[in-house]
Amino acid sequence: xxxxxxxxxxxxxxxxxxxxxxxxxxxxxxxxxxxxxxxxxxxxxxxxxxxxxxxxxxxxxxxxxxxxxxxxxxxxxxxxxxxxxxxxxxxxxxxxxxxxxxxxxxxxxxxxxxxxxxxxxxxxxxxxxxxxxxxxxxxxxxxxxxxxxxxxxxxxxxxxxxxxxxxxxxxxxxxxxxxxxxxxxxxxxxxxxxxxxxxxxxxxxxxxxxxxxxxxxxxxxxxxxxxxxxxxxxxxxxxxxxxxxxxxxxxxxxxxxxxxxxxxxxxxxxxxxxxxxxxxxxxxxxxxxxxxxxxxxxxxxxxxxxxxxxxxxxxxxxxxxxxxxxxxxxxxxxxxxxxxxxxxxxxxxxxxxxxxxxxxxxxxxxxxxxxxxxxxxxxxxxxxxxxxxxxxxxxxxxxxxxxxxxxxxxxxxxxxxxxxxxxxxxxxxxxxxxxxxxxxxxxxxxxxxxxxxxxxxxxxxxxxxxxxxxxxxxxxxxxxxxxxxxxxxxxxxxxxxxxxxxxxxxxxxxxxxxxxxxxxxxxxxxxxxxxxxxxxxxxxxxxxxxxxxxxxxxxxxxxxxxxxxxxxxxxxxxxxxxxxxxxxxxxxxxxxxxxxxxxxxxxxxx
Amino acid sequence: xxxxxxxxxxxxxxxxxxxxxxxxxxxxxxxxxxxxxxxxxxxxxxxxxxxxxxxxxxxxxxxxxxxxxxxxxxxxxxxxxxxxxxxxxxxxxxxxxxxxxxxxxxxxxxxxxxxxxxxxxxxxxxxxxxxxxxxxxxxxxxxxxxxxxxxxxxxxxxxxxxxxxxxxxxxxxxxxxxxxxxxxxxxxxxxxxxxxxxxxxxxxxxxxxxxxxxxxxxxxxxxxxxxxxxxxxxxxxxxxxxxxxxxxxxxxxxxxxxxxxxxxxxxxxxxxxxxxxxxx
Numbered sequence: 114x115x116x117x118x119x120x121x122x123x124x125x126x127x128x129x130x131x132x133x134x135x136x137x138x139x140x141x142x143x144x145x146x147x148x149x150x151x152x153x154x155x156x157x158x159x160x161x162x163x164x165x166x167x168x169x170x171x172x173x174x175x176x177x178x179x180x181x182x183x184x185x186x187x188x189x190x191x192x193x194x195x196x197x198x199x200x201x202x203x204x205x206x207x208x209x210x211x212x213x214x215x216x217x218x219x220x221x222x223x224x225x226x227x228x229x230x231x232x233x234x235x236x237x238x239x240x241x242x243x244x245x246x247x248x249x250x251x252x253x254x255x256x257x258x259x260x261x262x263x264x265x266x267x268x269x270x271x272x273x274x275x276x277x278x279x280x281x282x283x284x285x286x287x288x289x290x291x292x293x294x295x296x297x298x299x300x301x302x303x304x305x306x307x308x309x310x311x312x313x314x315x316x317x318x319x320x321x322x323x324x325x326x327x328x329x330x331x332x333x334x335x336x337x338x339x340x341x342x343x344x345x346x347x348x349x350x351x352x353x354x355x356x357x358x359x360x361x362x363x364x365x366x367x368x369x370x371x372x373x374x375x376x377x378x379x380x381x382x383x384x385x386x387x388x389x390x391x392x393x394x395x396x397x398x399x400x401x402x403x404x405x406x407x408x409x410x411x412x413x414x415x416x417x418x419x420x421x422x423x424x425x426x427x428x429x430x431x432x433x434x435x436x437x438x439x440x441x442x443x444x445x446x447x448x449x450x451x452x453x454x455x456x457x458x459x460x461x462x463x464x465x466x467x468x469x470x471x472x473x474x475x476x477x478x479x480x481x482x483x484x485x486x487x488x489x490x491x492x493x494x495x496x497x498x499x500x501x502x503x504x505x506x507x508x509x510x511x512x513x514x515x516x517x518x519x520x521x522x523x524x525x526x527x528x529x530x531x532x533x534x535x536x537x538x539x540x541x542x543x544x545x546x547x548x549x550x551x552x553x554x555x556x557x558x559x560x561x562x563x564x565x566x567x568x569x570x571x572x573x574x575x576x577x578x579x580x581x582x583x584x585x586x587x588x589x590x591x592x593x594x595x596x597x598x599x600x601x602x603x604x605x606x607x608x609x610x611x612x613x614x615x616x617x618x619x620x621x622x623x624x625x626x627x628x629x630x631x632x633x634x635x636x637x638x639x640x641x642x643x644x645x646x647x648x649x650x651x652x653x654x655x656x657x658x659x660x661x662x663x664x665x666x667x668x669x670x671x672x673x674x675x676x677x678x679x680x681x682x683x684x685x686x687x688x689x690x691x692x693x694x695x696x697x698x699x700x701x702x703x704x705x706x707x708x709x710x711x712x713x714x715x716x717x718x719x
Numbered sequence: 720x721x722x723x724x725x726x727x728x729x730x731x732x733x734x735x736x737x738x739x740x741x742x743x744x745x746x747x748x749x750x751x752x753x754x755x756x757x758x759x760x761x762x763x764x765x766x767x768x769x770x771x772x773x774x775x776x777x778x779x780x781x782x783x784x785x786x787x788x789x790x791x792x793x794x795x796x797x798x799x800x801x802x803x804x805x806x807x808x809x810x811x812x813x814x815x816x817x818x819x820x821x822x823x824x825x826x827x828x829x830x831x832x833x834x835x836x837x838x839x840x841x842x843x844x845x846x847x848x849x850x851x852x853x854x855x856x857x858x859x860x861x862x863x864x865x866x867x868x869x870x871x872x873x874x875x876x877x878x879x880x881x882x883x884x885x886x887x888x889x890x891x892x893x894x895x896x897x898x899x900x901x902x903x904x905x906x907x908x909x910x911x912x913x914x915x916x917x918x919x920x921x922x923x924x925x926x927x928x929x930x931x932x933x934x935x936x937x938x939x940x941x942x943x944x945x946x947x948x949x950x951x952x953x954x955x956x957x958x959x960x961x962x963x964x965x966x967x968x969x970x971x972x973x974x975x976x977x978x979x980x981x982x983x984x985x986x987x988x989x990x991x992x993x994x995x996x997x998x999x
Contacts, residue, residue, distance in 0.1 A: 552837035552838075552840050555800075558803040564871075564873040564877075566875075572876055575881075575912075576883045576912070578884055578887030579890050579909060582890050582891035583891060584894075587895075589895075
């Protein structure tokens with residue numbers, strides 16, 4: 114019982130604690146997922162020079178690195194404190210916050226070769242993340258600068274956050290080497306690890322006949338476009354192009370470290386252990402200078418209140434079907450935004466929040482995103498038969514070229530709205546008459562009898578009744594004998610047992626045994642105690658003991674006398690063999706008498 | 720068997736006797752004098768109420784407020800329900816374009832009768848008119864707060880006592896009969912009694928003192944001493960509730976829980992618990 118109560122209290126406490134814990138958790142919104150990047154400032158270094166390992170963590174409140182990896186013949190500089198940066202921006206009325214941590218560790222090679230820096234652990238907000246595997250090539254001499262060409266061409270060097278941009282990699286080598294070179298390898302230590310940008314899906318528009326293959330960090334195959342030969346530094350070069358699209362996600366400087374293009378001649382190895390693998394016999398390297406892109410914050414000046422984050426040079430086109438409708442009918446209002454910009458990322462305008470669309474009810478909208486097109490279908494219903502057109506839908510767009518916000522609008526679409534015949538309803542002026550007002554005063558107050566709360570003592574007393582009632586009634590039950598106790602069950606069973614014994618008894622001795630058993634059961638004693646005992650004497654002693662803790666059966670002296678007589682007659686019949694006939698006479702009478710006597714005794718409380 | 724029934728009946732009878740609310744000591748002298756005086760007070764209060772209602776209907780809200788305030792000040796709790804008067808005072812304050820004060824009256828009314836839907840509705844309207852933020856933290860906290868405040872301490876206490884006594888009876892019968900369902904019933908009743916007791920405990924745990932409501936239109940300054948030129952400690956917003964500690968002339972020392980203690984001018988406050996003084 115006590116355990117059950119304790120469990121209940123514990124459960125209630127747990128529920129309260131859970132509620133209190135859930136409350137602040139529910140108030141917090143979803144958080145951006147932390148992102149880990151790691152790259153080398155240069156994927157190729159000459160002996161004696163060093164490169165830097167740049168580790169960046171975005172959108173994490175806390176980040177730490179326990180230990181840098183250990184690579185033979187690579188010496189890592191000390192791991193200092195990270196550079197921290199926090200940024201807040203407001204887009205479409207929502208405040209976005211971001212934080213960045215960056216570690217820069219110098220890496221000095223002690224010997225030539227190709228090194229693999231294994232993934233290592235970074236703890237971000239208590240979660241352990243692992244960096245990607247990094248490759249570093251250390252060569253004695255970087256030869257081939259004059260034989261090759263490598264250049265990174267961004268679509269713009271000055272961007273605003275949220276603006277998409279493309280990065281073109283143009284690389285090639287002297288046409289005279291074309292017959293010798295059979296490996297083209299781009300060593301891009303930053304590939305896939307650029308912080309603060311998001312790579313967009315690029316649709317391949319390369320013609321089948323101009324597709325070529327190049328390696329990325331000698332691991333991955335990339336499809337590149339072969340360009341017509343070009344004049345570079347007065348010589349004909351075989352040129353290739355690779356393009357990727359990105360979107361800048363935060364303001365700041367985006368640094369793309371030194372990249373290398375390796376063009377080499379390789380032959381298949383004849384070694385018995387590594388037969389078939391390519392072995393470079395001649396390698397040339399050409400580097401692309403590091404690139405720094407400046408990413409600016411969106412200007413506050415001139416920003417529309419309902420700016421949805423659209424950036425670029427966009428144009429809008431709208432269509433509506435059907436155009437001849439009844440009042441309240443649904444119109445499919447389709448708006449398409451096209452052009453160069455972040456078509457996938459802006460929030461389209463909401464007509465229900467525009468005054469121009471006050472005469473329409475917006476039931477919902479569906480969106481589709483295709484390359485170069487953003488389409489939104491609004492489900493509009495005209496509420497007024499006087500409406501003649503779907504008004505222009507404006508959208509604020511930041512034009513990076515003009516460095517200003519412009520409004521892109523759709524053209525108005527003429528419509529005809531027919532009034533519903535016999536339709537009634539509350540016009541807006543009518544509805545205003547039924548604005549909510551106060552509940553009225555109470556003019557007649559009924560007599561009131563204040564009820565005071567019970568004192569803590571009364572409540573404690575009420576709760577105290579639980580153990581008190583338990584203990585009290587348990588005590589009474591014990592005093593009055595537990596009805597489930599075997600002795601009590603035997604006592605209740607005694608009359609039936611006696612009747613059964615008398616019926617099955619073959620002689621007087623068996624009946625005497627049955628009677629002794631009955632008397633023993635009714636007095637909660639062993640049957641043997643009644644052998645030779647005087648019922649009168651027992652009744653007298655029981656009367657003296659009545660009122661004590663032990664319950665005592667009632668036996669009057671008259672019934673005790675009858676009982677003594679019955680017992681004596683049975684003893685005579687059982688043990689006096691010479692009086693068989695006499696006993697036989699007694700037999701029939703004593704059986705019925707005994708049964709009757711037992712019933713009377715039980716009825717009187719024995 | 721008959722003795723068992725008698726025992727159960729006696730336990731139930733004693734439980735019912737314990738459930739009777741504590742008798743409120745009557746200040747009246749002899750019975751007859753008390754009855755006559757009570758009748759007179761009741762008639763007088765109802766007469767004043769009728770006059771106040773007439774004034775309200777006639778648009779004289781200041782007079783109606785004064786009459787209702789006088790009924791409250793008489794403290795004739797037996798003849799009229801103070802919650803009704805507080806509710807009416809709230810309505811008069813709304814009509815007099817005093818939404819913050821009205822909200823105070825409705826809050827005082829809801830303290831006495833927490834489930835009065837009309838007072839709750841009018842309080843929402845008044846807070847909207849006063850442009851007050853009525854949010855009470857997160858959804859879970861607000862729901863728990865509403866649940867706890869929807870019953871009075873008396874209701875919570877007596878209901879809990881009733882359930883505890885019922886649990887006691889069930890326990891007693893179970894100790895005799897040993898039936899499993901009786902044990903479950905006893906445990907469930909005891910658990911429910913504890914849950915029902917939460918509002919009572921919540922009120923008991925509150926520090927003693929009269930609760931006050933900030934009725935200043937926007938904000939009210941809390942000073943370090945009961946002087947206007949004393950240092951300003953912090954500001955309280957209209958609609959905040961504070962605990963009164965002591966009063967010196969027109970200054971009240973308040974305890975604003977997290978913000979601290981200080982002195983406020985009585986004119987910026989109105990009581991949420993009796994005695995309800997007149998509001999200028």
